[in-house]
Structures are given as C-alpha cells and as structure tokens.
Amino acid sequence: MINKINKIFDTRIFTFVTLIEFLKLRKIPRHISVDTKFFSQDFKIVDSCTFLEGIREIFIGQIYAFNTNNRHPLIIDCGANIGLGSIYFKQLYPQSKIIAFEPDPQIYEILKFNLDSLGMSDVQISNTAVWNQESKLSFFKEGAFSGRIAKVGDDNLIEVKTTRLKSLLGQKIDFLKIDIEGAEYPVIKDCQELLKNVERIFIEYHSHYQEKQNLHDILAILTEEGFRYHIKEAYTSQRPFIDRPLMLNFDLQLNIFATRER
Known part of the structure; x- marks a missing residue:
C-alpha cells in the first residue's frame, strides 16, 4: 500500500482534484462510497484508493491515449x-x-x-x-x-x-x-x-x-x-x-x- 500511495502522490493529480480533496480521500478506508469533486464538478466514487490510482493511470499516465x-x-x-x-x-x-x-x-x-x-x-x-x-x-x-x-x-x-x-x-x-x-x-x-x-x-x-x-x-x-x-x-x-x-x-x-x- 505504501508503494501505491507513493505512486499516487504526484503533484499533477491536483489538475483533477484539489489538494484538500486529495488529502481527504487518502484517509478514507477502502470500499467506502463518498462524494467528491472531479474537474471541480460533483463526483461520486466507490473506493478512494482506486479512484486516485485511476486518475494517475488514465489522466496522468494517459494509457488510453490514441491519435x-x-x-x-x-x-x-x-x-x-x-x-x-x-x-x-x-x-x-x-x-x-x-x-x-x-x-x-x-x-x-x-x-x-x-x-x-x-x-x-x-x-x-x-x-x-x-x-x-x-x-x-x-x-x-x-x-x-x-x-x-x-x-x-x-x-x-x-x-x-x-x-x-x-x-x-x-x-x-x-x-x-x-x-x-x-x-x-x-x-x-x-x-x-x-x-x-x-x-x-x-x-x-x-x-x-x-x-x-x-x-x-x-x-x-x-x-x-x-x-x-x-x-x-x-x-x-x-x-x-x-x-x-x-x-x-x-x-x-x-x-x-x-x-x-x-
């Protein structure tokens, strides 16, 4: 889990969620549904860890990018x-x-x-x-x-x-x-x-x-x-x-x- 949190902690993530939201989400236990903000809009998640990891992988790492x-x-x-x-x-x-x-x-x-x-x-x-x-x-x-x-x-x-x-x-x-x-x-x-x-x-x-x-x-x-x-x-x-x-x-x-x- 420490390695995953270190991977998630990338300042580029603050393009998508605020620092306050990021710090809040990191403290939430697994498999807890919460409301947050994503691109400054209301957003619902089912698991904070996989949500943050998904941002890192999809929006920062852009694994689905294509031309x-x-x-x-x-x-x-x-x-x-x-x-x-x-x-x-x-x-x-x-x-x-x-x-x-x-x-x-x-x-x-x-x-x-x-x-x-x-x-x-x-x-x-x-x-x-x-x-x-x-x-x-x-x-x-x-x-x-x-x-x-x-x-x-x-x-x-x-x-x-x-x-x-x-x-x-x-x-x-x-x-x-x-x-x-x-x-x-x-x-x-x-x-x-x-x-x-x-x-x-x-x-x-x-x-x-x-x-x-x-x-x-x-x-x-x-x-x-x-x-x-x-x-x-x-x-x-x-x-x-x-x-x-x-x-x-x-x-x-x-x-x-x-x-x-x-």
Whole structure:
C-alpha cells in the first residue's frame, strides 16, 4: 500500500482534484462510497484508493491515449466502472460516440451520475456485462474496480444481464477497451472474425491462479487478425520464482495495446 500511495502522490493529480480533496480521500478506508469533486464538478466514487490510482493511470499516465483523424471516433468501453475511461475519451475527442458497459447496478448508477455531472450524458451506457452471448450470469460484486463474472468460491453474488460484444462489431470501431476482469479471452475469441473492423484494442489480461493461462491464445488471435501488440505490466510479482501474491485471486495482470498494422 505504501508503494501505491507513493505512486499516487504526484503533484499533477491536483489538475483533477484539489489538494484538500486529495488529502481527504487518502484517509478514507477502502470500499467506502463518498462524494467528491472531479474537474471541480460533483463526483461520486466507490473506493478512494482506486479512484486516485485511476486518475494517475488514465489522466496522468494517459494509457488510453490514441491519435485519429476521425473527429467522431466510435469507442466501446467494456468495464466502465464509475466512468474515468469514458470521461478521458470524451475529453480527448469531445464529438466521439462512446458505448460503455457496467454490470454492477450500484456502480452503474454512479457512472450515470458522474457522466451527467460532467456534461457527458450523450455517452450511451448499458447496465450489462460484456460476454460471448446474450444471457444472464452470476456476478461477483467486489465493490470497487474489480467486479467480475463469478468464479468458484466467490461470494457476494448478484445476477446480471450480458451483452454479446460481437453484435456491436459489424461497423468500424476506432477504439475498443476491454477491462472485464478475466472474461477477456472468451469474449475476444467470440469476436475474432469481426476484429477486422477494429482499429485499436486495449485489453487488461488477467491470469486466475486456478485456471489455465490463455495469454498466448489472445496474442495469437490479435496477430492473426492483423494487429501488432505492446505489453506493459499491470500487476506482477517482484520475485515470481519465490512467490506470486494474489490480487482477488489473479496472480498476473498485463496491459495489452494492439494496433492494426498498415
């Protein structure tokens, strides 16, 4: 936790939240919903630590930054949570069309509030989980940024509706963001034949310690469909031969940036 707080403590963060708000948020325990200010507007959060880390990663680090000549890019945000990604995209391209998915009903309401508060009510939001078919699934409510389709042993479960991502890919997609906590492989596999319509893909890859790793399968699909990928660490062990600490039962998380080769 000390290392994460040190990472968060970057004076550039005060572009987005005031010093007073920052100091207040740092003292709030995990998984406590509070009201704050973001870009000087009313804003709701579900977890102060992941909110501040999200600012550092998305707005300061700009991991979703991309260039396009399209003034109206179509962006799909799978795993929108409280809206930081969609807000970043809307600031980057104000005339973009964004379709965002958030399955947790409580977080979905916060997502809607935050977008409205920042004048971004034109973002199309869906209270469903992205999946490889239209159905209903058991969903683990983590309470912050890591809710996911349920796995064996999970508690705090709810039932959610799903949207088949493939049904949206019959048109040109300028940016596809997939951060769906371990469901990325079955979704990407189902969408493979339509990835030809996607220009850029961001995937947060999750390796669950009890399941077969499928990073190689995801990379193979991206390569077969004409993408060149770049990988950065998201959550890794400092000494993987000695120990692999778990974060919500994931022993590895990687950020995959895939751009269509010309």
